[in-house]
Amino acid sequence: MxxxxxxxxxxxxxxxxFDVLAETEILTKGRKDVGAIVTFTGLxxxxxxxxxxxxxxxxPGMAEAQISKFAQQAVERWPLTGLTIIHRFGKIPPGxxxxxxxxxxxxxxxxxxxxxxxxxxxxxxxxFWKKEHLKETSEGTWVEAKxxxxxxxxxxxxxxx
Amino acid sequence: MKIxxxxxxRERTGTSEETIELPETVKTAGELIxxxxxxxxxxxxxxxxxxxxxxxxxxxxxEEDHVLSGTEEVAFFPPMxxx
Numbered sequence: 001m002x003x004x005x006x007x008x009x010x011x012x013x014x015x016x017x018f019d020v021l022a023e024t025e026i027l028t029k030g031r032k033d034v035g036a037i038v039t040f041t042g043l044x045x046x047x048x049x050x051x052x053x054x055x056x057x058x059x060p061g062m063a064e065a066q067i068s069k070f071a072q073q074a075v076e077r078w079p080l081t082g083l084t085i086i087h088r089f090g091k092i093p094p095g096x097x098x099x100x101x102x103x104x105x106x107x108x109x110x111x112x113x114x115x116x117x118x119x120x121x122x123x124x125x126x127x128f129w130k131k132e133h134l135k136e137t138s139e140g141t142w143v144e145a146k147x148x149x150x151x152x153x154x155x156x157x158x159x160x161x
Numbered sequence: 162m163k164i165x166x167x168x169x170x171r172e173r174t175g176t177s178e179e180t181i182e183l184p185e186t187v188k189t190a191g192e193l194i195x196x197x198x199x200x201x202x203x204x205x206x207x208x209x210x211x212x213x214x215x216x217x218x219x220x221x222x223x224e225e226d227h228v229l230s231g232t233e234e235v236a237f238f239p240p241m242x243x244x
Contacts, residue, residue: 042244057168058243059236062220087243099244119244127217127236128243129168142169145240 009071009083013063015090018100027082027104034081038111040101040119046094052133055140056089056098059127063087070121074103077117078110085118087128120153162231164197166207167238170214173207183231190216190235191225207237215240 010026012018020039028034044054067085075083082104092098101118105111122128130143165178174197187196191211198208208214216223217236229235 056243057171059165059167059217059220059238062217062236063243065220123244124241125222126243127167127238127241129239130242131168142239143242145242149244 006072007075007080007083009068009075009085011064011067011071011084012086013058013060013067014086014088017088017097018086020097020100020102023084023086023100024102027084027102031081033106034104035106036108036111037102037104038108038115040099040115041097042099042119044092044094044096044098047132047134050134050136051094052135053091053093054098055091055131055133057129057131058087058089062127063089066126067122070118070125074114074118078103078105078114080105080110080114083114085122087122087126089128091133117156120149120156123149124153162229163234164193165234165236167236169239170207170237174203183229188228189225190218190223190227190229193229193235194225194237213239 020041024037024039028037067087071083071085074080080103084102086100088098099122101115103111103114131140132143133140162183163178163180166174166176171177184196187193194208194211194214197204215238216225218227218233
């Protein structure tokens with residue numbers, strides 16, 4: 001199904017923060033064919049003031065490989081002009097960025113759908129694990145996977161989009 | 162064979178990675194789980210619900226019936242919670 005003119009994409013797994021505007025400009029600078037930019041940024045929320053920080057563990061190598069696999073599927077499935085995915089690891093306090101997906105396209109639908117698809121697969125198939133550190137307790141707790149996230153990812157197997 | 166453990170599997174086994182000689186009797190990833198679980202209390206606790214454990218061989222997701230060659234990197238981890 002792939003063709004030789006498939007759009008290239010950028011995947012990064014890093015401890016450092018990212019700059020949404022700077023990453024967006026990389027995908028649009030000097031081009032006039034981009035009609036739509038969809039950015040999704042996932043942030044660490046404070047869970048009603050109880051959360052001290054989230055700790056994100058990952059499987060180095062496999063994390064990059066899995067995200068790249070889904071990025072490849074996205075550029076084959078939708079006519080994107082650009083795609084960047086960044087996922088952070090390490091200790092992240094409330095209010096800070098965790099994950100970024102930017103999809104650009106000539107028209108909005110492809111950019112919206114590709115971003116949605118990628119987030120559903122990042123949640124369930126990319127080897128990252130979140131541990132919650134609460135303010136009240138010293139021991140962290142591993143976040144459990146949610147069935148609703150699996151259901152979200154399954155949507156893309158059933159629809160032809 | 163290199164084995165890696167992540168998240169609460171790493172904590173319960175007390176190991177992030179180790180190298181083992183694959184026993185003759187262990188052919189599949191599922192059999193490796195049973196063999197590891199019989200090692201000690203920590204491993205038994207880590208693998209007490211094998212159906213919830215996710216397996217990767219050479220950094221690709223596989224099922225428990227995956228046949229091991231003895232040279233791969235095998236990883237065990239809980240369901241993923243990225244994004």
